[in-house]
Amino acid sequence: MRKATLPLCLLVAMLHLTVHSLTHIYHHNDKPNATDPQEQHPREGDPLESCQWIVHSNTDFAFWFYRQATTQEPGKNSFFSPVSVSTAFALLALGSRANCQAQVLEGLAFNLASTWEEEIHNSFHHLLLLLNCPGSQVQLSVGNTLFMDKYLKPLKTLLKDIKKLYKGQVVSSNFQDSTEAKKEINDHIKNKTHGNIIQILKDLDPNTVVVIVNYIYFKAYWENPFNINGTHKDYFHVNAKTSVEVKMMTRDGFYKTYSDRNLSCEVVQIPYKGDVAALFILPSEGKMKQLEDALTKDTVAKWEKSLERQRIEVYIPKLSILGTYDLKKMFMNLGVTDVFSDRADLSGITGKPDVKVSKAAHTALLKIHENGTEAAAFIGTDFLPHSVPPAVKFSHPFLLLIVDQYTQIILMGKIVNPAEK
Structure with a gap:
């Protein structure tokens, strides 16, 4: 018997690095950085304890990113993985130096006055170990790949750090043939996302020499x-003037819920097998902006603490949404500018400072659905009295948070139109 699956989440952050000039990039001596990443880190010990502080910074970054994403495309569906974006940029920081590096790390909400760079990278290392922990209940894999022009000579320290700290791989590519390089990168992502994201890269700058990809x-x-x-046909009200037909799933059962009267919203937690749960947040009509303005990690913590188990009938639309974001524009709005300009110092990659980031993008795919008719007969049915429970119907725009209960890493989304292709 097959089980109903949902959601399927595929999230990719990608950075293109190009040369400032093509005259000197391929001729230099490989001189590793003096820092030894093999040294015992003072916070090493319990993996969760070693990365918990970085989760708090990433959560702050997540809510900033949410506001940027929904501002970039108002009125559109949003779905993204903050940890994918921050991991890709943290990996970029490995190869950054001086003010360029400081801007990148501060852009990820790290306080460099009280945090060492080594501390940040070691914490990402522990976090990735936890997220990649295999389990039968949840399938989760996180990875990083650095595609580098075959004529470049990366520093040995960079290669060692990428492998040790970020469990990453470095692939030598022929960027002189942009069509071949583009196909190689797209095929890699297609394979890592089990064929769900087919074309992450539509074009490639002819001066590109490095592409950094993070996927979940x-x-x-x-x-x-x-x-x-x-599951039945129903209407989803996009706004006061527009309604679309959707396939609405429904279930009568016991869920943890909370009614936030101050923010005029209903919160329903729907658990997965394993240590992950989804928070569906439905604002009263006309109250979405009020909800978004108050969306912080403290607000989410309050919701989770206030949840109480009760019987409800929940209605959720089936959906498949794709979010694509211009990270270059978003980070420049945050003051991270040097890495995208001729002031970029990425000498930690090749020993030369004449490389900059030309493009940064994040793509995320979310599918929520049943999977086959076998879901009609399943183990774990609630035994319910013959009465009509209150209903929570997600039939107008709502928010979605998928929370790993162990690490507290979140995926975030805003569903405006489930029927949008």
Whole structure:
């Protein structure tokens, strides 16, 4: 018997690095950095304890990113992985130096006055170990790949750090043939996302010499699947003037819920098998902006603390949404400018400072659905009295947070139109 799956989340952050000039980039001596990444880190010990502080910074970054993403494309669906973006830029910081490096790390909400660079990279190392921990309940894989022009000579320290700290791989590519390089990168992402993201890269700057890719593949099973026989056609109200037809899933069962009267919203937690849960947040009509303005990690913590188990009938639309974001524009708005300009100092990559980031993008795919008619007969059915429970119907724009209960890493989304292709 197959189990109902949802959601499938595929998230990719990508950075293109180009040369300032093509005259000197291929001729230099390889002189490793003096820092020894093998040294014992003072915070090493319990993996969760070693990375918990970085999660708090990443959560602050996540809510900043949410506001940037929804401002970049108002009225559109949003879905993204803050940790994908921050991991890709943290990896970039490995190869950055001086003010360029400081801007990147401060842009990720790290306080460099009280935090060492080594501390940041070691914490990402522990976080990636936790996220890649194999388990039968949740399928989650996180990876980093550095595609580098075959004529470049990367510093040995960089190669060692990418492998040790970020579990990354470095691939030598022929960027002189942009068509071949583009195909190689697209094929890599297609393979890592199990064929779901086919073309992450549509064009390639002819001066590109390095592409950094971070990907996350997440697939989980509902603790109590939806019955496919209950899915029916219904209307989702995008706004006061527009309604679209959707396939609405429904389930009568016991869920943890909270009604936030101050923010005029309903919160429903739907757990997966394993240590992950989704928070669906439904604002009262006309109250979305009020909700978004108050969206912080403290607000989410309050919701999670206030949840109480009760019987409800929940309605959620089936959907498949793709979010693509211009990270260069977003980070420049944050004051991270040097790495995208001729002032960039990425000498930690090749020993030469004449490389800059020309393009940075993040793509995320979310699918929420049942998977096959076998979901009609499932183990774990709630035994319910013959009465009509209150209903929570997600039939107008709502927010979605997928939270790893162990690390507290979150994926975030805003569903404005489930029917949008």
